[in-house]
Structures are given as structure tokens and as C-alpha cells.
Amino acid sequence: MPLLNNISAINHALDKEMERDKSVVVYGEDVGFEGGVFRATAGLQKKHGVDRCFDTPLAESGIVGSAVGMAVNGMKPVVEMQFSGFVLPAMNQILGHVARYRNRTRGRYNLPMVIRMPYGGGVRALEHHSESMEDIFAQTPGLKVVIPSTPYDTKGLLLAAIRDPDPVIFLEPKRIYRAFKQDVPEEDYTLPIGKAKIVQEGEDITVVVWGALVREAQKAIKEIEDEGISVELIDLRTISPLDKETIIESVQKTGRFLVVHEAFKSFGPGAELISTVNEGAFLYLEAPPTRLTGFDITIPLPKGEHHFIIEPKQIADKIREIVSF
Amino acid sequence: MLVDQFNPLEGKMLSILDKDGNVKDKKLVPKIEDEKLIEIYKTMLLTRVADIKALQYQRQGRMLTYAPNQGQEATQVGSIAASEEKDWLVPAFRELGAWLYKGVPLEQIFLYWYGNESGSDFPENVKMLPISVPIASQLNHAVGIGMATNIKGEDEVTLAYVGDGGTSQGEFSEALNFAGVFNTPTVFIISNNQFAISVPRKFQTKAKTLAQKSIGFGIPGIQVDGNDVLAVYAATKEAVDRARKGEGPTLIETVTYRLGPHTTSDDPKIYREDVEVEEWKEKDPLIRFRKYLIDKNLWDEEKDEKQKEEFENIVNSNFKKVEESGKISLEKIFKYNYEEMTPELIEQYEEYKNYIEKGVK
Numbered sequence: 001m002p003l004l005n006n007i008s009a010i011n012h013a014l015d016k017e018m019e020r021d022k023s024v025v026v027y028g029e030d031v032g033f034e035g036g037v038f039r040a041t042a043g044l045q046k047k048h049g050v051d052r053c054f055d056t057p058l059a060e061s062g063i064v065g066s067a068v069g070m071a072v073n074g075m076k077p078v079v080e081m082q083f084s085g086f087v088l089p090a091m092n093q094i095l096g097h098v099a100r101y102r103n104r105t106r107g108r109y110n111l112p113m114v115i116r117m118p119y120g121g122g123v124r125a126l127e128h129h130s131e132s133m134e135d136i137f138a139q140t141p142g143l144k145v146v147i148p149s150t151p152y153d154t155k156g157l158l159l160a161a162i163r164d165p166d167p168v169i170f171l172e173p174k175r176i177y178r179a180f181k182q183d184v185p186e187e188d189y190t191l192p193i194g195k196a197k198i199v200q201e202g203e204d205i206t207v208v209v210w211g212a213l214v215r216e217a218q219k220a221i222k223e224i225e226d227e228g229i230s231v232e233l234i235d236l237r238t239i240s241p242l243d244k245e246t247i248i249e250s251v252q253k254t255g256r257f258l259v260v261h262e263a264f265k266s267f268g269p270g271a272e273l274i275s276t277v278n279e280g281a282f283l284y285l286e287a288p289p290t291r292l293t294g295f296d297i298t299i300p301l302p303k304g305e306h307h308f309i310i311e312p313k314q315i316a317d318k319i320r321e322i323v324s325f
Numbered sequence: 326m327l328v329d330q331f332n333p334l335e336g337k338m339l340s341i342l343d344k345d346g347n348v349k350d351k352k353l354v355p356k357i358e359d360e361k362l363i364e365i366y367k368t369m370l371l372t373r374v375a376d377i378k379a380l381q382y383q384r385q386g387r388m389l390t391y392a393p394n395q396g397q398e399a400t401q402v403g404s405i406a407a408s409e410e411k412d413w414l415v416p417a418f419r420e421l422g423a424w425l426y427k428g429v430p431l432e433q434i435f436l437y438w439y440g441n442e443s444g445s446d447f448p449e450n451v452k453m454l455p456i457s458v459p460i461a462s463q464l465n466h467a468v469g470i471g472m473a474t475n476i477k478g479e480d481e482v483t484l485a486y487v488g489d490g491g492t493s494q495g496e497f498s499e500a501l502n503f504a505g506v507f508n509t510p511t512v513f514i515i516s517n518n519q520f521a522i523s524v525p526r527k528f529q530t531k532a533k534t535l536a537q538k539s540i541g542f543g544i545p546g547i548q549v550d551g552n553d554v555l556a557v558y559a560a561t562k563e564a565v566d567r568a569r570k571g572e573g574p575t576l577i578e579t580v581t582y583r584l585g586p587h588t589t590s591d592d593p594k595i596y597r598e599d600v601e602v603e604e605w606k607e608k609d610p611l612i613r614f615r616k617y618l619i620d621k622n623l624w625d626e627e628k629d630e631k632q633k634e635e636f637e638n639i640v641n642s643n644f645k646k647v648e649e650s651g652k653i654s655l656e657k658i659f660k661y662n663y664e665e666m667t668p669e670l671i672e673q674y675e676e677y678k679n680y681i682e683k684g685v686k
Binding site: 025051052056057059061062064065066067068069070071072073074075077089092093096097101102103104105106107108109110141142144165166194240241242244245 | 413415442443445446447454455457459462464465466467468469470471472473474475476477483495496499500502503506657660661662663664667668669
């Protein structure tokens with residue numbers, strides 16, 4: 001069983017799927033010869049050929065737009081946006097076409113394609129390298145939005161995304177690309193898109209997180225473990241479609257709710273989750289459902305980013321606050 | 326090669342028929358069987374008849390917004406007629422003649438303009454993408470189709486349409502650039518009808534021709550008389566043949582004129598002079614081609630009248646069926662967003678369905 005980190009899990013999954021399914025093609029900027037700026041596609045061109053893993057001109061709309069045509073013509077493109085902040089030129093394609101093709105053609109053309117992108121802050125990078133924009137995609141009918149948090153999940157979810165008959169936005173928390181390693185089974189497996197994972201069960205409060213913040217929440221829970229607070233931690237894994245059932249069931253049990261995300265607060269995913277809790281577990285609540293989120297500001301450059309990035313202590317304090325309401 | 330003979334940078338435009346339908350240079354006339362010449366003409370005529378009818382329906386309040394095609398029939402039919410059934414058609418939104426020639430049933434085309442997505446669910450054998458509203462974005466889809474064709478080692482060609490306004494979009498450049506880099510079997514057809522709604526061609530670019538835009542991408546480009554169906558066919562056929570042989574993409578600019586409004590919701594009298602429209606009416610592609618066919622003894626005025634009448638009946642009966650199609654069911658508007666409805670969609674659907682079943686809406 002190989003010991004993989006998140007980035008090598010992506011590479012491993014792509015490699016396996018390209019081997020299994022000849023219609024899978026992988027491309028983007030620096031993706032081919034170099035193997036990606038984060039090395040997600042390292043070695044794939046050499047192994048699977050320049051036809052199936054290649055570099056493109058530097059044009060995001062061209063990358064996504066051509067993937068639409070590829071998918072219509074029988075391929076399964078897995079394209080990379082070098083950073084999620086660079087996806088903006090491709091939004092015309094993603095929101096205007098990718099999300100709509102199945103409905104527009106009444107099911108004649110579905111688009112089995114994956115748009116991968118490193119996302120989120122915490123790597124002390126330039127502007128447009130640290131955004132968390134999962135909400136924009138999640139608000140768009142026709143897209144699925146998946147965010148893995150561990151190497152095991154990365155492999156299972158990426159394989160599920162490639163095999164999904166609908167387009168999947170695959171957001172990779174780049175802060176934890178190399179943060180830790182995990183045993184990942186060599187054999188083929190997928191994880192269901194649209195299902196959250198209960199990371200640990202608890203009685204007093206439900207905490208929902210995804211991506212890089214799963215680890216931060218786990219650290220927070222460790223910090224308060226001696227305080228007699230029992231936390232149920234849920235890793236959402238998929239932002240859209242949302243696993244409302246798991247969340248509501250959990251809050252009906254715990255009576256308290258916290259969602260933590262790095263995306264902006266206003267109109268963000270936390271607002272959606274709190275509405276979900278209010279609609280599904282209102283009479284069970286013992287404290288106001290709460291969100292701990294990024295501020296409604298442009299994400300700061302590295303010297304100011306520490307204010308924006310949510311740390312375990314902030315999560316722990318927020319849990320204490322809710323439990324003592 | 327026509328692309329060498331007619332270099333847009335030298336101000337040369339391919340034109341075979343004059344405005345009276347006389348052949349200017351016999352050497353340039355493409356080889357087309359008589360039967361096919363008639364099929365091309367009949368499709369152009371059906372396009373004209375259907376277009377006039379559609380405008381009438383719209384004015385009568387029976388049809389929603391519609392984008393008229395009058396004046397552009399040669400560009401539309403001449404280009405697609407140079408391709409084969411296995412080839413792909415990637416439309417913009419004003420190519421009625423091309424769609425009809427490709428085999429899209431008229432009823433479906435009307436259904437689309439009538440406001441129903443099922444109008445884009447074409448028959449299995451019709452390899453055509455749906456209408457693309459975001460201008461020029463469809464060109465990247467066409468290139469992607471070609472990239473897949475190359476990977477699979479097939480020999481299909483993709484014809485992709487865009488207007489003169491579309492050449493100003495970034496996606497136009499991205500698509501031509503990708504097509505060049507990946508040597509895709511794509512034929513780009515710019516239907517230069519002189520206007521992007523109200524904005525004249527001269528405000529789109531300082532370049533003298535739109536065809537010359539190909540040069541910066543390292544691909545051949547040619548400007549043709551877009552009201553001359555033989556010229557459009559000849560240029561497209563050459564481009565299609567090259568693409569099929571693996572020699573890559575071509576950009577064709579067809580110089581034509583939109584005799585009608587952009588859509589039924591604008592009034593062209595505001596932005597252009599009647600005298601200009603009258604001038605272009607004299608270059609009507611249908612009249613020119615009809616004269617050519619009559620001279621070749623392939624057609625006559627009597628046949629023309631009869632055919633027009635037959636088409637009018639066909640158009641009317643097709644539209645009648647569309648009018649009888651009624652509204653779209655609630656299930657259909659939910660069903661096609663994903664392969665399977667998500668739990669959230671099921672919830673929204675059920676809630677609203679139960680609500681309307683009480684008869685409140």
C-alpha cells in the first residue's frame with residue numbers, strides 16, 4: 001500500500017485512471033512536459049503519451065472550452081487551472097456552457113469532465129493565488145463541487161469525479177498538498193460524490209468543515225478534549241450536491257452547530273449550511289447555529305494573510321462560545 | 326490553392342458568380358453534381374421561406390424572439406454543403422440554412438425559437454451542437470471536438486460559425502490559436518454580415534479584412550463573396566479537404582449582409598440607411614444562384630413558384646405542430662440539470678409539485 005501525500009494521491013489516481021480508461025486526457029498549462037507547477041501530473045506524459053497528457057497555450061477559456069468539445073466527442077478531459085484564482089477567464093465557459101450543456105440539449109450531450117484547481121490560502125503567495133471560491137461553483141446548477149481533505153479521499157473522490165457523467169469542479173486545498181502522508185490502497189476504489197464523512201462522533205456540537213480546515217478543526221478538538229466537550233466533526237467532502245441529511249441528523253443529536261470555512265462570510269457556504277440546519281433541526285437547537293469564516297475582504301497578501309487564515313485556536317474558542325451559550 | 330490565390334492582405338476576395346448569376350471565371354467553378362446544386366438551392370429557398378414566415382409569426386405574437394437570416398443563405402448553405410454527414414457543425418445562432426441542410430428538422434428549429442429546450446435535442450445522426458448565445462465561445466468547443474478527432478485518429482471535420490462581432494471576443498483568438506497549435510481539423514466561418522446588432526463592422530477592428538486575422542495564428546485565411554454560393558462552397562470545400570488530410574484549420578470570411586434586423590427586437594432603420602439595404606438586395610444570393618441554375622437548365626420560374634408554395638405549406642404545418650406543443654412540464658425543467666436529480670432538487674421539485682397540484686397556479 002503506497003504511502004502518499006495529497007499531491008501524490010492526485011498523480012496516482014490520474015495515472016491509474018489513464019491506464020484503465022483510454023478516453024481520459026489530462027491537459028493544461030505546464031501540465032505536460034513539466035508535470036504541473038505542483039507536480040500533480042508528473043510523469044504522466046512520459047507514461048501515457050503526448051496525446052493524452054499535454055501542455056496548452058496559456059488561455060484558461062480555451063482550456064475549458066476545448067474540454068467541452070472533447071467531452072462532446074467522446075473523451076473524458078481532466079483539465080487543470082493552475083490556480084483557482086486563474087479560473088476567472090474560464091468562467092464564461094464554466095458557468096455559461098459546462099454547467100448547462102446537459103439541460104440545454106435535454107440530455108443529448110452530457111459533459112463527463114473534471115476541472116481541477118489548487119485552491120485556498122495559507123501558502124504565502126502572490127495575489128490571485130489564495131482564493132476560496134467554492135461558493136460560486138456551488139451556486140451554479142449543473143456543476144458538482146468536490147473538495148478532498150486526505151490522500152485516501154483524494155484518490156477515491158478524484159476517480160469518482162472522472163467517472164461521473166456530469167462535470168465536476170475538483171478543488172484541491174494546496175496548503176495541505178504535502179502536509180502529511182497516508183496509506184492509500186493500490187487497488188481501485190471510489191468514494192461517493194454528495195456524501196459527507198463523519199470524521200468523529202460526538203454529543204455536544206456538530207462542526208462542519210472541508211478541505212484544509214479539517215485538520216485545523218481536529219487540532220482544535222484536541223485542544224479542548226480535556227474540557228468535557230464532545231464534538232461531532234463532519235468533513236463535507238462535497239459542497240454540491242450538499243449532504244443535508246448527514247448534517248441535519250447530526251444537529252438533531254447535538255443541538256449545536258458550527259461551520260468553518262475560508263470562503264467569504266456574506267452569501268457564503270456557511271449561510272447555506274445554517275439555513276439547512278434551521279430548516280431541518282430548528283426545534284433541536286440549543287444555541288444559534290454559527291459560522292466562522294473568511295472576512296468579506298480581498299484576501300490579503302502574505303504579510304497580512306495570518307489575519308485571514310483560520311487557526312485551530314479560533315475554532316476551539318468558537319466551540320467553547322457556542323457550548324456555553 | 327484558393328487560399329494562396331486570394332490573399333486577404335492583397336485585398337483579394339474569391340468571387341465566382343456576378344450579381345446576375347454569370348460565371349466570372351470558369352476555372353474557379355467548383356465541381357458539384359446537378360442534383361446537389363438543386364439541393365443547395367432548395368435549401369436556400371426553404372431557408373428564405375421559413376425565415377419570412379417566422380418573422381410573420383413573431384409579428385403576430387405567435388413566436389418569441391427570432392434571429393432572421395435573410396441575405397445570408399449562400400453563406401449558410403454553401404459552407405455546410407461542402408462537408409459530409411460525419412462532419413460536425415458548431416453553430417453560433419444565425420445559420421438556419423446550414424442547420425436545415427445538416428438535417429435538423431424545421432419543427433425542432435421552430436421549437437427552439439418558440440422557447441423550448443427540446444428544440445436542441447437533435448436527431449441522433451445530426452452531428453450539431455446547440456445554438457450558443459455567448460458570442461464566439463462556441464469556437465473553443467469546435468476546437469475541442471477537433472482535438473478529440475485527432476486523438477482518436479478519425480477524419481471528421483468541424484465547421485464552426487461566428488459573426489463579425491464575434492471576432493472581437495477573446496475566445497475567438499483563443500480558439501484560432503488552439504486550433505493552430507493542435508492542428509485541428511476545423512473550418513472557421515465568419516459570417517460577416519456587416520453588423521453586430523447596431524455596431525458596424527468598422528468598429529470591430531482596424532484590420533481591412535477579418536480573414537487576415539488568421540495570419541497571426543499561422544493558419545490560412547480567405548475572404549469570399551458570402552452572397553455567392555459557389556464561392557462559399559469552393560473555399561469551404563478546399564478547407565474541408567485540407568482539414569481531412571490532417572493539414573489543419575482554415576479561417577473563411579464570407580462577406581454578406583443581414584437584410585433583416587438582428588433579432589425581432591431591434592429596428593435596423595435606426596442604424597443604417599435604406600439605400601444601403603437596397604444596394605445589398607441587388608446582390609441577393611438567392612436571385613443570383615437561381616439565374617445560374619436557370620441558365621444551366623436545371624431550374625425555371627414555374628418550378629420556383631411551385632416549390633415556394635410547397636415550402637410555405639411545409640413551414641406552416643411545422644409551425645402548427647410547434648404551436649400545439651404547449652408548455653414544458655415541470656419534470657422536464659428539473660430533470661436534465663444532472664444525470665440524476667440531487668436530493669435538493671428532488672425536494673424543490675416535490676414541494677412545488679404538491680403546491681401546484683392544489684390548483685393554485
